């Protein structure tokens with residue numbers, strides 16, 4: 001089966017660790033699609049959702065730590081988006097525990113959310129980090145020039 005969410009350069013935000021975590025998320029969502037389409041056993045679906053939950057928690061924790069360290073101004077709203085996504089996955093996991101496998105609507109939601117979130121919210125913080133880096137370099141060169149020291 002071809003990948004439902006193909007990885008493309010349009011999903012790269014230019015921070016290698018984060019890009020590879022995003023690839024891992026895309027892979028896991030593809031695995032979930034594949035499991036639902038082939039009507040896999042509940043236990044398989046539960047395992048993939050558990051993996052997705054763990055992945056999402058560690059990825060969001062890493063991003064949120066980065067955003068805090070960098071003083072990202074839209075941290076709160078970004079974190080709210082993360083929470084909403086986590087809540088939907090937790091709800092789906094709960095559903096499997098009570099015998100309801102995720103429906104295609106959930107898979108569409110996960111896929112669309114991830115692609116949009118990476119291309120809007122995640123790219124926004126990456127751009128912010130980048131914009132902070134440049135002025136600092138310029139500033140340090142300026143200070144060096146004034147003081148005669150080397151940056």
Ligand SMILES: [Fe+2]
Pocket residue numbers: 022059063118122
């Ligand atoms: Fe992300």
Ligand SMILES: [Fe+2]
Pocket residue numbers: 063078082117121122
């Ligand atoms: Fe994010």
